[in-house]
Amino acid sequence: MKPTFSSTTRIYSRLGALNDAAQILRSLNVSRVMVVADSGLDRLGMLEAILDQAGVRDLVVGKALIDVNPAPDHAESAAANARAFRAQAVIAVGGGSGLSAAKAVALLMTNDVSIANLAGYDKAEHPPAPTVAVPTTAGSGSEVSNALVLHELGQIREIVIRGDGYEPVAAILDATVLRGLPRAPLVFAALDALTHALESLWSRGRSLFTDACALRAASEIIGALPLAVSGQANGANVRGENDEVLQRLLEAASLANIACGNSGLALVHALSSSPTVDLPHGLQNGILLPQIAQFNREVLSVEGREIVARLPELYDLIGFDSRLDLGSAAVESMIEASRGHVFRQNNARESTDVELRELLRLASESSARAS
Numbered sequence: 550m551k552p553t554f555s556s557t558t559r560i561y562s563r564l565g566a567l568n569d570a571a572q573i574l575r576s577l578n579v580s581r582v583m584v585v586a587d588s589g590l591d592r593l594g595m596l597e598a599i600l601d602q603a604g605v606r607d608l609v610v611g612k613a614l615i616d617v618n619p620a621p622d623h624a625e626s627a628a629a630n631a632r633a634f635r636a637q638a639v640i641a642v643g644g645g646s647g648l649s650a651a652k653a654v655a656l657l658m659t660n661d662v663s664i665a666n667l668a669g670y671d672k673a674e675h676p677p678a679p680t681v682a683v684p685t686t687a688g689s690g691s692e693v694s695n696a697l698v699l700h701e702l703g704q705i706r707e708i709v710i711r712g713d714g715y716e717p718v719a720a721i722l723d724a725t726v727l728r729g730l731p732r733a734p735l736v737f738a739a740l741d742a743l744t745h746a747l748e749s750l751w752s753r754g755r756s757l758f759t760d761a762c763a764l765r766a767a768s769e770i771i772g773a774l775p776l777a778v779s780g781q782a783n784g785a786n787v788r789g790e791n792d793e794v795l796q797r798l799l800e801a802a803s804l805a806n807i808a809c810g811n812s813g814l815a816l817v818h819a820l821s822s823s824p825t826v827d828l829p830h831g832l833q834n835g836i837l838l839p840q841i842a843q844f845n846r847e848v849l850s851v852e853g854r855e856i857v858a859r860l861p862e863l864y865d866l867i868g869f870d871s872r873l874d875l876g877s878a879a880v881e882s883m884i885e886a887s888r889g890h891v892f893r894q895n896n897a898r899e900s901t902d903v904e905l906r907e908l909l910r911l912a913s914e915s916s917a918r919a920s
């Protein structure tokens with residue numbers, strides 16, 4: 550039976566927490582560890598710096614680098630390597646897609662099946678290899694989530710795998726790894742996190758517990774994001790002078806996922822689930838958010854409405870123009886992907902395709918983008 554609220558990942562959250570990674574891994578009684586990371590981090594030299602700071606070199610037996618939007622066969626070949634190295638645990642380093650891939654690898658290390666067999670809820674026979682997650686963006690919150698998403702080319706739907714115990718055993722939230730984030734991934738990831746918090750507020754699965762997390766997470770993101778964006782522009786982030794702001798953003802992103810992981814996601818994520826729409830996940834959500842928030846206004850609490858009313862000012866402050874000409878093909882594929890989707894059903898206000906087409910038309914009014 551699904552509990553009303555559960556959050557089992559141990560969170561180690563402070564500036565410099567990455568220095569404790571080796572100790573955290575040893576407390577899990579493991580000595581052979583596979584690193585699964587975003588390939589982009591490796592190209593920028595950031596992965597090596599993170600592993601050095603983590604002090605885990607003597608534990609690492611193998612390394613798998615995963616592209617953005619991980620495909621199932623990437624995860625399967627990485628898991629085959631991990632088994633060949635007799636790895637006992639995973640260090641997952643990256644943004645949402647890197648962490649997703651690492652969680653898939655952890656599941657395949659203990660379940661010798663094709664990843665497609667694990668799609669759905671609680672399909673794995675064995676729990677995943679223990680995973681320590683190090684998020685390098687403040688966004689997905691995948692480090693505390695029991696869900697993972699993979700993309701198969703040509704499919705209408707993503708592959709979603711969820712289950713009790715599929716979440717990382719530990720998450721290390723250390724904003725010093727966020728210092729060098731360029732503007733676009735910083736903004737898109739934060740808008741994804743904000744969407745997680747707000748979707749929780751208008752979901753059917755919400756509770757007092759998820760509302761508490763969602764309201765606080767949304768308010769922290771709205772407060773911290775403009776400061777993080779200006780710190781990126783004036784160099785304060787990269788000089789380490791804005792670490793507290795970035796730490797706030799990172800913690801709020803995890804908290805937002807704790808909210809939506811328990812309440813379930815809703816209409817924005819149902820629409821942004823089409824693999825054929827080639828826009829970053831956070832950008833898509835940021836474009837859809839104002840219109841869907843307006844649509845859901847009638848099901849929100851007073852506090853929820855107050856948070857949503859702050860969106861225009863936030864978008865102004867961070868220079869994010871939410872209007873983008875999506876084009877009719879993208880609009881139709883978004884609606885098609887949302888049809889019968891569990892996230893659309895979990896939205897507290899029911900929607901028709903006609904209503905969605907109109908909301909997407911409003912979100913699509915073409916204009917120059919500032920972001």
Ligand SMILES: [Fe+2]
Nearest residue numbers: 689741818830
């Ligand atoms: Fe998301």
